[in-house]
Amino acid sequence: MIVGVDIDNVIADTEKEVRRVLENDRGVSLVREDFRHYAIENMPELSKDDLEYVLDRFRDGSIFLNVTVIVGARETLERLMQKHKVILVTSRPPSVEAYTRKWLEKNCVPFHELHFTPESKVNGIPYDLFIEDQDNFACEIAESGSYVLLYDAPWNQHVSHDSMERVFSWDDIRKFCFPPCAIGHSETK
Numbered sequence: 001m002i003v004g005v006d007i008d009n010v011i012a013d014t015e016k017e018v019r020r021v022l023e024n025d026r027g028v029s030l031v032r033e034d035f036r037h038y039a040i041e042n043m044p045e046l047s048k049d050d051l052e053y054v055l056d057r058f059r060d061g062s063i064f065l066n067v068t069v070i071v072g073a074r075e076t077l078e079r080l081m082q083k084h085k086v087i088l089v090t091s092r093p094p095s096v097e098a099y100t101r102k103w104l105e106k107n108c109v110p111f112h113e114l115h116f117t118p119e120s121k122v123n124g125i126p127y128d129l130f131i132e133d134q135d136n137f138a139c140e141i142a143e144s145g146s147y148v149l150l151y152d153a154p155w156n157q158h159v160s161h162d163s164m165e166r167v168f169s170w171d172d173i174r175k176f177c178f179p180p181c182a183i184g185h186s187e188t189k
Ligand SMILES: [Mg+2]
Pocket: 006, 007, 008, 009, 010, 132, 133, 134
């Protein structure tokens, strides 16, 4: 099977790093629940100057270097790779590819392929499963016929689809991919 996995806020705890940078560098204190929209441009809590400061860190790629890996991601990706093709798919601009590869290597995040596709996550690839948090991409992927595990976040509470299941942690993803008891998947006698 082909498994697509988003990077930001699925493998990388990017939102937490944005909050850390804002607190450390700008004295702005936010909580996760303040991120009600994926685009931080829509956050009324951020002044124009604070917003520009963070966007500059995204543009030059520096914000990606100190992001932490979300608990359990590495281990489950390793396990998935033993049986499936794992493609990391990010909407980050190709200009930050070097930062991204460096971060993946430094944090020992395993993968078979890495794709930079800012406009579309599907991009003609028949993913069997895709793990995503961003509302528009999650819907695009589900509409394309792939099954989506929607990584829960304040900015995707409005999203649902028949081909989608909400997960709250990598523990949930691991249990979905490797159910501890197969009875739910076996045919009745
Ligand atoms: Mg994401």
